[in-house]
Amino acid sequence: MGMNFTLQESSTLYGLLAESTSDVILKTDREGAIVHASPAFERFGFRPPEARLPARLLDLVEPSHRQEVAKAHSEALEGNETGAWVEFRAITSDERQHWFEIRTRGLRDEEGNVYGALSVMRSIDERRHLKDQLFAATYTDPLTRLTNRAAFISMLDHMIEKEMSGCLALFSIDFFRTINMKYGQSTGDEVLVVFADLLREMLRSEDIISRIGSERFAVLLPRTTPEQAQAICHRVVTTLAELRHKVGESRFAITASASIAHIADSLDSTIERAELALFCAKAKGRNRLEMEKARPASTH
Numbered sequence: 001m002g003m004n005f006t007l008q009e010s011s012t013l014y015g016l017l018a019e020s021t022s023d024v025i026l027k028t029d030r031e032g033a034i035v036h037a038s039p040a041f042e043r044f045g046f047r048p049p050e051a052r053l054p055a056r057l058l059d060l061v062e063p064s065h066r067q068e069v070a071k072a073h074s075e076a077l078e079g080n081e082t083g084a085w086v087e088f089r090a091i092t093s094d095e096r097q098h099w100f101e102i103r104t105r106g107l108r109d110e111e112g113n114v115y116g117a118l119s120v121m122r123s124i125d126e127r128r129h130l131k132d133q134l135f136a137a138t139y140t141d142p143l144t145r146l147t148n149r150a151a152f153i154s155m156l157d158h159m160i161e162k163e164m165s166g167c168l169a170l171f172s173i174d175f176f177r178t179i180n181m182k183y184g185q186s187t188g189d190e191v192l193v194v195f196a197d198l199l200r201e202m203l204r205s206e207d208i209i210s211r212i213g214s215e216r217f218a219v220l221l222p223r224t225t226p227e228q229a230q231a232i233c234h235r236v237v238t239t240l241a242e243l244r245h246k247v248g249e250s251r252f253a254i255t256a257s258a259s260i261a262h263i264a265d266s267l268d269s270t271i272e273r274a275e276l277a278l279f280c281a282k283a284k285g286r287n288r289l290e291m292e293k294a295r296p297a298s299t300h
Contacts, residue, residue: 025037045093062090064089099128144193147209153267165223165224171258172278173216173255190248226260237287257286257287273292
């Protein structure tokens with residue numbers, strides 16, 4: 001059996017729900033100005049609309065997400081009743097970043113004219129945190145905390161798609177299998193961490209470092225010429241060889257072979273050229289850097 005409420009009863013019911021829920025209930029006019037906010041509004045660190053700050057729904061939303069929230073509000077006023085939730089980063093009175101989702105419906109008077117909207121806003125901080133953790137687990141190498149092969153492929157593909165200039169460098173720790181067999185896997189793991197830390201220390205902030213295999217690392221060097229990349233990566237190879245690292249109970253030299261290829265043509269082509277140059281570095285005695293072979297000029 002359905003329940004019918006008078007206007008007064010509906011208003012009272014709304015008040016009870018607004019007082020008891022952790023969701024924020026907002027009433028806005030057609031222009032998006034906040035006319036009323038439930039008590040949870042202030043509990044989440046928003047200023048009450050009576051203070052005139054913020055006075056509009058979009059004032060709660062970080063600029064990068066305002067277009068999506070504005071579109072949802074506009075569609076609600078036009079009678080679109082899909083009720084889809086829209087996620088956004090919020091501007092609150094504290095320094096922390098907070099995520100919310102919002103769903104909006106239009107409000108109509110007795111003649112059917114839309115005079116405003118009612119929105120339900122709820123915190124999704126916990127869900128976003130779990131999503132970020134999952135993203136990190138999917139794209140991060142747990143040992144070195146560098147991005148992994150999946151992330152590297154995605155980023156290189158993006159650079160090629162956007163026709164961004166730059167170079168790809170590959171590094172391979174020399175005789176890594178021998179190190180593992182002679183000193184044990186835990187020592188091998190320490191070698192990987194030592195090399196990852198050296199790359200972080202010696203490369204520039206804009207360079208993107210990934211661990212893409214057992215003993216292999218890739219570095220994307222955006223907006224870098226082959227000559228600049230050669231200078232940067234040669235310094236890494238020579239510095240590594242000059243240091244005797246204490247790893248586990250032993251102190252020994254760690255060396256690496258490296259290669260550089262210009263990012264161009266396609267993802268497969270770029271990786272293939274870098275791999276071939278790395279093979280040459282190893283064939284020529286390791287502990288060295290090789291550039292990709294110059295491609296012949298195209299003829300017409």
